[in-house]
Amino acid sequence: MEAGDVLGLFAIVSLFIFLPWIILHYVTKWKTASTLTTGDEALLDELYHLARRLEDRVNTVERLVAADHPDFRPLGRSMTVDEPISELERMLADQKGFRP
Structure with missing residues (x-):
């Protein structure tokens, strides 16, 4: 060859x-x-739950301030604050086995 x-x-x-x-x-x-790896999914799930807890805390603080000051209105937030979170919850509920 x-x-x-x-x-x-x-x-x-x-x-x-x-x-x-x-x-x-x-x-x-x-x-x-x-x-996404399983670790990434776990981190996203943890961050989601943290965001929900923080949102609950902010809502509680806003209710307390509004109770003391009737003319209080949160700055930069609309009355439909929960809509993006609700949409996220709907998307997550579509996935199999999600429970908030």
Whole structure:
């Protein structure tokens, strides 16, 4: 076998076997890297519960201040403050097994 034949065979094998394998390998790596891990999901769940507790605390403080000062109105917040959280709860309730 001559050097040119070996080089041609190597080029064909590289083109039809190694190149697609490398591309498919990294495509699957990218797809798995873009998903959330169980640790990420646990962290998001913990942050969600923390946000709910903080929201409850802020609402309690606002009620206490409003009881002392009838003309009190929270700055920068509309009357429909709970709508974004309610929407998040609806989306999470659609997922299997979620209980707030």
